[in-house]
Each structure stands twice: as C-alpha cells, then as structure tokens.
Amino acid sequence: MALFTWNDDLSVGHTFIDDDHKKLVTMVNSFHDAMEQGRGREVIGKVLRNLVVYTQEHFGREEAEMRRISYPGFPAHKAAHDKLIREVTELQNGFASGNTLLTVKISLFLRDWLLTHIKQTDKLLAAALR
Numbered sequence: 001m002a003l004f005t006w007n008d009d010l011s012v013g014h015t016f017i018d019d020d021h022k023k024l025v026t027m028v029n030s031f032h033d034a035m036e037q038g039r040g041r042e043v044i045g046k047v048l049r050n051l052v053v054y055t056q057e058h059f060g061r062e063e064a065e066m067r068r069i070s071y072p073g074f075p076a077h078k079a080a081h082d083k084l085i086r087e088v089t090e091l092q093n094g095f096a097s098g099n100t101l102l103t104v105k106i107s108l109f110l111r112d113w114l115l116t117h118i119k120q121t122d123k124l125l126a127a128a129l130r
C-alpha cells in the first residue's frame with residue numbers, strides 16, 4: 001500500500017514544480033514498497049539512490065528559478081534543501097553500512113519532510129513566481 005498519495009492540497013500551482021513533486025511522491029512510495037515487499041538490499045539501495053539523485057535535480061531546478069527572479073527567500077529555502085540532502089545522505093550511509101531498520105525511518109522522514117516543505121516553503125516560492 002502506498003505510504004501517501006498526491007492530492008490537490010499539495011499543488012503549488014506551478015506546472016514543473018508540481019510535476020516534480022508528483023514524481024517525488026511516487027519515488028518515496030516506490031522506496032517504501034520495495035522495503036515492504038522485502039526486496040533485497042541491493043534493490044532498495046538502488047531505489048533510494050535514484051530518489052536522492054532526482055531530489056537533487058529537483059532542488060537544482062527550484063533554485064535556478066529562485067536565482068532567476070532574485071527571490072528574497074532564496075538563502076533560507078536553499079538552506080532547507082541542503083539540510084535535507086545532508087540528512088538523507090547520513091541515513092543512506094547508515095543503510096549502506098547495514099542498518100536496514102533505517103528504511104522505515106527514511107521513508108517516513110521523506111514523506112513528512114516533503115509534505116511540510118511543499119505546503120510551507122514551496123507554496124511561497126510558487127506564489128513569487130506568479
């Protein structure tokens with residue numbers, strides 16, 4: 001069962017940002033499913049790596065837009081992105097070194113982070129882009 005689903009509450013009203021977020025929700029669910037289905041560490045690790053890479057690409061796209069419009073909230077928003085990447089990398093390293101219990105923690109952490117970040121931080125950015 002999906003860990004969470006996309007709903008209109010999550011829409012920031014900006015096409016590429018919404019599309020990226022939908023894909024992130026799908027990828028967090030895939031990671032959660034792989035774990036729930038008892039997939040091997042290699043598969044789970046790969047799904048997680050893809051998720052981290054896509055997250056970094058998505059952050060890069062948002063940050064390019066912020067620079068383009070000289071967004072005043074850029075430093076704080078960028079700091080939130082950087083912090084998330086640091087935290088996920090730490091969890092990823094823990095997983096890679098054998099702590100499989102971390103998988104539940106990682107998917108819940110990503111879900112909660114994404115929901116809060118979209119509703120608070122990204123909605124402000126989307127409003128500024130309009």
Ligand SMILES: [Fe+2]
Pocket residue numbers: 062077081117121122
């Ligand atoms: Fe963001």
